Amino acid sequence: xxxxxxxxxxxxPTGLFAVFEAGLLKMKCHLIDALPQPxxxxxxxxxxxxxxxxxxxxxxxxxxxxxxxxxxIKQFQPGFTLGETAETIDKQEDGTFIVTTNKGxxxxxxxxxxxxxxxTFQPRKPIIPNIELxxxxxIEYFVKDPEQFRDKxxxxxxxxxxxxxxxxxxxxxxxxxTLVHRRNEFRGALDSVxxxxxxxxxxxxxxxxxxxxxxxxxxxxxxxxxxxxxDETVSLDVDYFIPLFGLTPKLGPIANxxxxxxxxxxxxxxxxxxxxxxxxxxxxxDVNIYPGKLKLILCGFHEATLMCQSVYNRINPGKRYVLKxxxxxxxxxxxxxxxxxxxxxxxxxx
Amino acid sequence: xxxxxITITDRDGVPHTVDAPTDxxxxxxxxxRAYELAPEGTIGICGGxxxxxxxxxxxxxxxxxxxxxxxxxxxxxxxxxxxxNSRLGCQIxxxxxxxxxxxxxxxxx
Numbered sequence: 001x002x003x004x005x006x007x008x009x010x011x012x013p014t015g016l017f018a019v020f021e022a023g024l025l026k027m028k029c030h031l032i033d034a035l036p037q038p039x040x041x042x043x044x045x046x047x048x049x050x051x052x053x054x055x056x057x058x059x060x061x062x063x064x065x066x067x068x069x070x071x072x073i074k075q076f077q078p079g080f081t082l083g084e085t086a087e088t089i090d091k092q093e094d095g096t097f098i099v100t101t102n103k104g105x106x107x108x109x110x111x112x113x114x115x116x117x118x119x120t121f122q123p124r125k126p127i128i129p130n131i132e133l134x135x136x137x138x139i140e141y142f143v144k145d146p147e148q149f150r151d152k153x154x155x156x157x158x159x160x161x162x163x164x165x166x167x168x169x170x171x172x173x174x175x176x177x178t179l180v181h182r183r184n185e186f187r188g189a190l191d192s193v194x195x196x197x198x199x200x201x202x203x204x205x206x207x208x209x210x211x212x213x214x215x216x217x218x219x220x221x222x223x224x225x226x227x228x229x230x231d232e233t234v235s236l237d238v239d240y241f242i243p244l245f246g247l248t249p250k251l252g253p254i255a256n257x258x259x260x261x262x263x264x265x266x267x268x269x270x271x272x273x274x275x276x277x278x279x280x281x282x283x284x285x286d287v288n289i290y291p292g293k294l295k296l297i298l299c300g301f302h303e304a305t306l307m308c309q310s311v312y313n314r315i316n317p318g319k320r321y322v323l324k325x326x327x328x329x330x331x332x333x334x335x336x337x338x339x340x341x342x343x344x345x346x347x348x349x350x
Numbered sequence: 351x352x353x354x355x356i357t358i359t360d361r362d363g364v365p366h367t368v369d370a371p372t373d374x375x376x377x378x379x380x381x382x383r384a385y386e387l388a389p390e391g392t393i394g395i396c397g398g399x400x401x402x403x404x405x406x407x408x409x410x411x412x413x414x415x416x417x418x419x420x421x422x423x424x425x426x427x428x429x430x431x432x433x434x435n436s437r438l439g440c441q442i443x444x445x446x447x448x449x450x451x452x453x454x455x456x457x458x459x
Contacts, residue, residue, distance in 0.1 A: 041396075045396055045399075045401055045402075046396070046399060046401065049399065118391055118395055119391070124430075124459070126430065127430050127431070127459065158428065159424070159427050159428055160424075160428060181427070182427050182428075183427045185424075185427075187420075187424035187427070245428050245430075246402070246428065248395065248402065248404070249391075249395060251391070263389060263390040263391065264389055264390055264391030264392070265390065265391065
């Protein structure tokens with residue numbers, strides 16, 4: 001079991017900055033995120049977009065902000081459980097929490113801070129009758145293990161980078177790859193588009209455009225897909241159908257944790273410490289709501305700071321402490337590093 | 351610059367005629383959020399970058415709306431419930447030319 005002081009659910013900018021503020025108070029953090037990399041929306045949706053309202057940065061690319069935050073928190077050695085979703089939470093008799101992910105990884109923490117943004121990124125599912133019946137029985141929304149598709153007949157749907165990239169990759173693994181897209185044009189990196197063109201010419205990828213998968217057939221497992229192209233309809237025998245239409249955030253299992261929810265967000269006490277209705281569980285950043293709430297990264301940073309002060313008091317009851325400034329006291333890393341302002345000298349000038 | 355009237359039919363089929371400011375560089379998606387005509391978290395998820403299609407709407411009046419950018423067009427190729435009159439609300443900026451615009455929000459998908 002992973003043990004930590006503060007378990008942060010969501011490794012977006014707010015969650016990452018919380019590690020820094022916790023570190024100043026000697027508290028260790030561990031983060032869980034459903035995505036395979038830290039950074040949340042900034043890394044997944046818009047790494048190359050500039051942000052103009054981070055104080056002190058006239059302009060910063062979202063991806064660079066994540067890199068900077070990761071550098072800023074490095075000395076506090078945060079732990080990460082990536083590619084997993086926090087599923088259940090159990091409050092212990094001593095007021096601590098055990099949070100278990102969808103893959104069974106257990107985390108024991110003195111406090112939990114939900115920094116889940118708009119929620120967990122989940123695949124956007126195409127509207128095809130009975131699609132749920134074949135999920136994990138021939139329908140896969142992610143390619144987790146390419147070996148699963150070795151020597152299989154695959155149909156991929158979508159017109160973006162993931163559809164292009166996985167078509168290219170799986171053309172070397174699967175026995176056949178068919179890419180179906182509603183348009184003749186694809187939106188992706190130029191070299192991916194050109195590579196698919198080349199593989200199509202070599203007969204390694206079949207392209208069906210403009211077309212759509214409209215029906216699925218099979219008994220226990222998916223056996224064929226029906227593809228509609230202009231006025232004609234074709235049925236194709238397949239082992240797997242992989243629809244890749246991007247991701248959309250949903251609040252997910254957190255919605256069932258007994259927390260007060262309003263407008264798809266978690267209600268918190270913003271007059272004090274961003275704690276939810278369950279003592280010891282906090283919600284910070286875009287995932288929370290209170291009167292006057294603004295979903296801005298800079299507000300998330302502020303909320304993370306107040307949350308950490310509150311957790312400190314919670315896990316160190318009665319211990320007196322006053323806020324210190326990093327300019328005065330520097331930053332002591334858990335890795336033994338120390339950052340501090342250069343000392344002034346007192347010396348006469350002859 | 352003055353306010354204009356826009357009629358937005360919400361996802362339950364209820365029409366709302368609202369005053370829309372033209373001096374705040376706002377778009378249709380932001381207008382829907384300002385009047386809370388769709389629950390938070392179900393519209394404008396990407397913040398207005400034409401990257402999620404959660405603000406898809408169907409234009410019902412014959413206003414002359416600026417052409418789709420390649421980004422909007424490509425996002426609509428991958429969206430669901432798309433019709434000939436589909437647009438992304440975040441890409442329609444509120445200008446005086448759009449006074450009287452009528453549109454319907456596409457289902458959440």
